Amino acid sequence: MxxxxxxxxxxxxxxxxxxxxxxxxxxxxxxxxxxxxxxxxxxxxxxxxxxxxxxxxxxxxxxxxxxxxxxxxxxxxxxxxxxxxxxxxxxxxxxxxxxxxxxxxxxxxxxxxxxxxxxxxxxxxxxxxxxxxxxxxxxxxxxxxxxxxLKAIEYELHSKQGNRIWVEENQTKIPWNSSPALFSILGDITREKEKEHLVTQENIRLRSSIKERYRFQNIIGMSPAMQHVYDQILTAANSDANVSIYGESGTGKELVARAIHDLSLRNADAFVTINCGAIPEPLMESEFFGYKKGAFTGAVFDKHGYLDLADTGTLFLDEIGDLPLSMQVKLLRAIDGGGYYPIGSQSKQTSDFRIIAATNKNLKQLVGEGFMREDFYYRIQVIPIFLPPLKDRKEDIPLLIDHFTDIYAKNSPLKKIPNHIAAQILNHDWPGNIRELQNALLRFFSTGEFEILNMTVKPIQSDHFKQSIPPGDTNTDLSHAIKTVEKEQIINALQSTNWHRSCAAAKLGISRSTLFRRMKKHGLKLKRNVRY
Incomplete structure (x- = not known):
């Protein structure tokens, strides 16, 4: 050749x-x-x-x-x-x-x-x-x-003594003597039904009052965007399916996860939080699955992993987009009921946990780029919840200011937010969302200095901030400043829509009836010969 x-x-x-x-x-x-x-x-x-x-x-x-x-x-x-x-x-x-x-x-x-x-x-x-x-x-x-x-049948039985029990009947089609037959299994589900009834009644009560609430669990907000989030929280709480919470950093993803857990049937059990981006990859398996004494040098006792701790409770996976592929495979097996093995153990363990995941990344894009497995994505992406950034719910900022002021003003000589700072707060886009706002207010009540991005308001010059009014600022009433800004926004919206109240309400992101109430509060009367 x-x-x-x-x-x-x-x-x-x-x-x-x-x-x-x-x-x-x-x-x-x-x-x-x-x-x-x-x-x-x-x-x-x-x-x-x-x-x-x-x-x-x-x-x-x-x-x-x-x-x-x-x-x-x-x-x-x-x-x-x-x-x-x-x-x-x-x-x-x-x-x-x-x-x-x-x-x-x-x-x-x-x-x-x-x-x-x-x-x-x-x-x-x-x-x-x-x-x-x-x-x-x-x-x-x-x-x-x-x-x-052949769906499971549930029915209530009453005894002569007046006792009541709930029974679940599961039917399966089987062959019997060369003919089709039904095989039924009966189970007592009285305790589950009673607990489910209590949770359902509580959620009904919450839904009926939620529209006028400014606080839901530990979440602050009355905007339409947050009302929608509250509805999604209640829907997720009534289910045991896995949840994915999407939102920018600082939007309150962990608060939403905690609210879902607290309102669910798992609320009596553990809520285990894991920051997936904070665990070095070599330690992932031992942290999630635990290990047995003697499994490696330094393993002087048995250690329970996160899955053990979350048994019958909730596993909150924060920053799940940072979870490596190798761990996704092993965790997927546990999610699917295949169990897991602590390091150094030959005995398979199982855990009944629910996953609530949170991320500021596009998980679907991560799948396309090969950083997340498709099957893992579809396991955690059953109920998605999207949290709005603070710039899209500015009507909630006054409520958040009041909330953080109540917390930080207790130990500060500064008791109110001056007008010029309130105006900056309401006009800022808050790329760091609620966490950025919280930190800015904490800094103000601690030092008298208010800073956002590269702009700083000079600290108040006084001994220990005894005088909390900056020069030239004669009105430190935050509620007054907020009302002034709110009135201006309503007037601008009405003028830009030729005083068409339905269009103005849509532009402001509030309902028509809410606009009517706020116009009345600010003494704004409808101009004559204007259609609405």
Whole structure:
């Protein structure tokens, strides 16, 4: 064999290796996609809506052009999309069938044609994957509907003595003497129902009064954005599903997590907080799962991990976007009920915990970039809650000022916020959110100096701040300053909308009835001949 033939053979082997590697990567993505859908099928109380929304979210990541792929599913006349997109000619599709009958379809579009000059932008393997997904989804939907028909039955029994107990009956279809039969298991759920009733009644009471509250648990705010958050907290508290809380730094994610725990059925048990970004990766496993005495040098006693401590309670994973992939895999197994092993132990442990995660990152983007596993993402992304930044809920700033003033003024000679500082507070965008506001007010009541970004108000020149009024400031009544600013905002909104009260209310982010009350408070009368 001469040198040219040898080079040609080596190049041929390289091409084969490259093709084989490419094929293996595609196969790996396909299997991972199908595995993830199968794991979603194990979700407790799974319904068709949740299943199909997860499917259209997963599919694009399994294709060769995930950045420009969009998925649409239609099942039982209901449409599901992973993102807004319009139909076009670059698509592949497959039917979803139930007992041989078509009940819908799954279609994948490319939002634009790839640069490569191809007859079709999709691979044959991708069509095969869509076919396999549709086949599996059809079977899962069939199982969901059968489960719905055989759903657990709950009923109340009364004895002659007047005692009452709640019974849950779970039915399973089984063969019996070559014929179909139902196998029923009965369980006493009286205590659970009584506890559930108490929590439900408390949540009903909270919902009925929440609209006029400025404080919910330890969270301050009356704005429409925060009222929506309060509703989401109550919804999450009534469920045992995992929760993801999104928000910028300083928006109060841990307060929301604590509120969900305190209002849930797990409130009598532990609330375990973990900052995922503060634990060195080599220590992750021992911190989460614990270790046995003698497992390594320095292990002189058994140590319980976070999962042990959170048993029957809540595991709060702060900054979950910083959790390394290696730990995601191990934690996922514990979430799915597979248990975990403390370091140095051969005995598998289990823990009944609920995860509430918090992050200021885009977890879906982390999945696309390979920093978070898809299956882990879908386990924690069951109930998402999005916290608004402080700049989007400025009407809550006066309440927050009053709250922090009550705390910090107790041990300070300064008892009020001067007008010129109140104006700066209300006009600032607060990139650090509530934490930045809190720190600025703490600094003011401690030193007499108020600082935001690069702007500093000089400290009050007096012995131990005995004189809390800066020169030229004759009115230190914060409520007066707030009323003045509020009145100006209302007038500006009314003037910019030609005194159209519905439009002005929408511009201010308040209800029409609230606007009426505040106009009356400030003595603002509707101009004549103005429609509303």
């Amino acid at each position: 001469n040198q040219n033939e040898l080079i040609e053979q080596i190049n041929s082997l390289k091409d084969q290796l490259k093709k084989t590697t490419f094929d293996l990567e595609k196969r790996k993505k396909e299997l991972h996609c199908l595995y993830t859908i199968s794991k979603i099928a194990e979700t407790e109380n799974l319904d068709i809506d949740f299943l199909m929304q997860q499917v259209v979210e997963i599919i694009p990541f399994s294709l060769q052009y995930p950045d420009i792929s969009a998925a649409t599913a239609v099942v039982l006349n209901k449409t599901y999309k992973n993102c807004p997109h319009a139909p076009n000619q670059w698509k592949i599709s497959a039917p979803i069938k139930f007992s041989g009958k078509k009940i819908g379809s799954l279609t994948v579009y490319l939002t634009r044609k790839p640069h490569q000059n191809l007859e079709t932008p999709f691979l044959k393997e991708e069509q095969d994957l869509i076919n396999a997904v549709c086949e599996r989804v059809g079977k899962i939907i069939q199982r969901i509907q059968i489960t719905e028909q």
